[in-house]
Amino acid sequence: xxxxxxxxxxxxxxxxxxxxxxxxxxxxxxxxxxxxxxxxxxxxxxxxxxxxxxxxxxxxxxxxxxxxxxxxxxxxxxxxxxxxxxxxxxxxxxxxxxxxxxxxxxxxxxxxxxxxxxxxxxxxxxxxxxxxxxxxxxxxxxxxxxxxxxxxxxxxxxxxxxxxxxxxxxxxxxxxxxxxxxxxxxxxxxxxxxxxxxxxxxxxxxxxxxxxxxxxxxxxxxxxxxxxxxxxxxxxxxxxxxxxxxxxxxxxxxxxxxxxxxxxxxxxxxxxxxxxxxxxx
DNA sequence: CCTTAATCCTGGAAGC
DNA sequence: TGCTTCCAGGATTAAG
Numbered sequence: 272x273x274x275x276x277x278x279x280x281x282x283x284x285x286x287x288x289x290x291x292x293x294x295x296x297x298x299x300x301x302x303x304x305x306x307x308x309x310x311x312x313x314x315x316x317x318x319x320x321x322x323x324x325x326x327x328x329x330x331x332x333x334x335x336x337x338x339x340x341x342x343x344x345x346x347x348x349x350x351x352x353x354x355x356x357x358x359x360x361x362x363x364x365x366x367x368x369x370x371x372x373x374x375x376x377x378x379x380x381x382x383x384x385x386x387x388x389x390x391x392x393x394x395x396x397x398x399x400x401x402x403x404x405x406x407x408x409x410x411x412x413x414x415x416x417x418x419x420x421x422x423x424x425x426x427x428x429x430x431x432x433x434x435x436x437x438x439x440x441x442x443x444x445x446x447x448x449x450x451x452x453x454x455x456x457x458x459x460x461x462x463x464x465x466x467x468x469x470x471x472x473x474x475x476x477x478x479x480x481x482x483x484x485x486x487x488x489x490x491x492x493x494x495x496x497x498x499x500x501x502x503x504x505x506x507x508x509x510x511x512x513x514x515x516x517x518x519x520x521x522x523x524x525x526x527x528x529x530x531x532x533x534x535x536x537x538x539x540x541x542x543x544x545x546x547x548x549x550x551x552x
Numbered sequence: 553c554c555t556t557a558a559t560c561c562t563g564g565a566a567g568c
Numbered sequence: 569t570g571c572t573t574c575c576a577g578g579a580t581t582a583a584g
Contacts, residue, residue, distance in 0.1 A: 272577065328578085355577055356562075373562085392561045394578055435554065444579080452577070501564075501576085541556070542577070 273353040274328060275418050275449030276492035277503050281359050282325045284506030288361040292380040293319045301375040307399035314349055314399060321346060326411050327448025333403055345402040350410060354395030356502045360387050418449035419489055427478040430470040437473065438466030438539040452542045453498055453520045458485055460519045465551045466544050519545040
């Protein structure tokens, strides 16, 4: 499931391939996957992809400005959330490509290349906005700071507001944007913090350490190409390698690498949670 | 304020 | 082998 490192890898891949390309055709094969202006124009037809932004797990393809745009300096944009099983792939002009039943939106570029949004489980989606400002106002304003950029002070303030278990709070995109079930478990293991500890109890020094570890964890995961459990592939179709470095996620029933004791499994916010009951307090 | 459960959905895996 | 059942979970919503 794409969390920040996976989404960032998609962004990096698309930055190398579709940024600077002009969209000449958009095919919407499933309209119910698109919110907002669900038309080819809404999905950037006749625009050049100016840049790709990311906040947490969400991407935004930003179109260039055309002469008759009211809002000069800021073109329309499409926000994309990959959900659980979504992928955003680029296919070069000479490559083979066959859309299937789960391929919901297709873009064709001036160079003959194509991009496809595919999402079997359809937890993901697209949101068309007339401008980046509008995206940020209507959709991104409710998110916490990006997990790679949030300051310890801001995170501490967020965590301090709630008695929920730390795991639940960190999964909440309004607290910090980008973490999902995999990286929260890995992060708390690295910090030796129990997922069940009330978020409010984390001290400023602990949050400072957590933010440092979070950046390091996510940076390493990005560099490894993200984690592929089943579905995830980047924009070029490559799987990630960070799942090989997971310390707790997916290791139910196995022992802690640090203390050799059996790992604990519980549920927090309805999510399977694996942690070491001895190392994490 | 906080929880659990249900909801959306498909496919892989486990069970019989 | 083939069927059924369970399970995974991001985000949202309702109910307790």
